[in-house]
Amino acid sequence: MSTRALPPFDPRDPLGIDDLLSDEDRAIRDAVRQWAADRVLPHVAEWYERGELPVIRELARELGALGALGMQLDGYGCAGATAVQYGLACLELEAADSGIRSLVSVQGSLAMYAIHRFGSEEQRQRWLPEMASGQVIGCFGLTEPDHGSDPSGMRTHARRDGGDWVLTGRKMWITNGSVAGVAVVWAQTDEGIRGFVVPADSPGFSAPEIRHKWSLRASVTSELVLDDVRLPADALLPEAIGLRGPLSCLSHARYGIVWGSMGAARTCFEAALDYAGAREQFGRPIAGFQLTQAKLADMAVELHKGILLAHHLGRRMDAGRLRPEQVSFGKLNNVREAIEICRAARTVMGANGISLEYPVMRHATNLESVLTYEGTVEMHQLVLGKALTGLDAFR
Known part of the structure; x- marks a missing residue:
């Protein structure tokens, strides 16, 4: 030994x-x-x-x-x-x-x-x-006011007019939209769903910012309005036909969320750990009480399990072996556990947990958006359910 x-x-x-x-x-x-x-x-x-x-x-x-x-x-x-x-x-x-x-x-x-x-x-x-280089900011236009989880029903349409394409429609909840110099926009065409590279200075294109959010407030979120936006033929993404294109992009973004959500959770865990060591009640630090230690232990377990899961998926991606269902596994677990860690941290910190002097409530409210975008909990549950059973419950 x-x-x-x-x-x-x-x-x-x-x-x-x-x-x-x-x-x-x-x-x-x-x-x-x-x-x-x-x-x-x-x-x-x-x-x-x-x-x-x-x-x-x-x-x-x-x-x-x-x-x-x-x-x-x-x-x-x-x-x-x-x-x-x-x-x-x-x-x-x-x-x-x-x-x-x-x-x-x-x-x-x-x-x-x-x-x-x-x-x-x-x-x-x-x-x-x-x-x-960050000289041009981009955005990604898929979600619509009436079509989020089911992008196949999108109403944004692109039609051919001579050698050009003309795009009409609206996209909603678009991060970076009003500061973007270019938008990747997905639209219905006679050939199926296609992607287009749309310069933000194109006539008919606008991106009004969405206000009054209570989550992701330190972020730019916009609507995209396409009012007969005329684009040359070479604005079409030539290799993306059907939903395979945008869905593969979403899978790539979800992978980043698997990791990112653990960053929010880590900040909240560490804030609670530091606070519990410094805050005294009944003559000693609250970190010395059994119930507080139970919360900290559970938070640490879920946090580091989630980081290990992210590492495992990252190694699979680097080896070219990461499946979309495995990304759904990670997104579902890690964001859900991150929110629970934030909520537990808030209880450790008591009333101070809701103050912007501490990061916990800010992260907790942000994660409510992260839980929804790039696929809701329910959608990822159904992705895994189909993979586990071979039966499609989406329709």
Whole structure:
């Protein structure tokens, strides 16, 4: 039996998950964590309270310089990072705020990924370098006012007119919409659902911002209005036909959420752990009471199980073996558990848990949106149900 001394127990990494990371993994994680600490954490409570992200364009350029935009893609100014490295970046960004991770996810995993995977070489050369640098912000137009979980029923339509396409319709709940320089828009055509690269300065295109949100307040969310937007033939994404295109983009974005949600959960767990050690009641820190320790233990177990799950899915993605059903597994579990960790942290912190002086309530309300977008709980349950039984319960 080995007599080597065991490493000390780390309350913030109780399973020693850091041992799974390479030096490059840690360097990327630490760089993103430091950027978020310097540029987001000092201001995010104020942005959240005001319901705006006033420096989004500055942040996008800084994230581009950091290599975080489209970082999982190859070429065209993208970093070519591994799936695990991209996941670690998402975790650190959402540890600051879900709105910041959403900015990066929509830019890289939806808009840039769609152009990279389904676009022409001319489209890639035109858009991806500027999007990777953050000079151009992108958005992804799939969800509509009456069609969220069932995108096949979308009403946005594109018709041919000579050599052009003419797009008409509306999209809803679009992250980055009103600050985007380009939108990837999905529409019904006589050939099925197709994707289009729509410059934001196209006549007939507008993106009014959605106000009065109580979640993801430090984020730009918009409606897209397409009023007979005329596009040249080469605006069509040539390799995307049918729902396969947008659904593969969503699967890529959901993978980032598997990691990101654990970042929000980690912040809330650590806030509760620190608070419990400092807060005294009945003559001693509340961390010394059994019920508080039970909450902290349960939170730690679910948090680090979720991080291990994210790592496992990342390794599968890097090996080219990650199935969409497995992404649904991760999204369903990790976001649901992250919300429960936030709620438990709030109870540890009592009334202080609802104050913006602490991050817990901000993360809890943000995660209510994360729970819904990129597939609701019910949709992911049905994806897994179909995979487990072979029977389709969607219809």
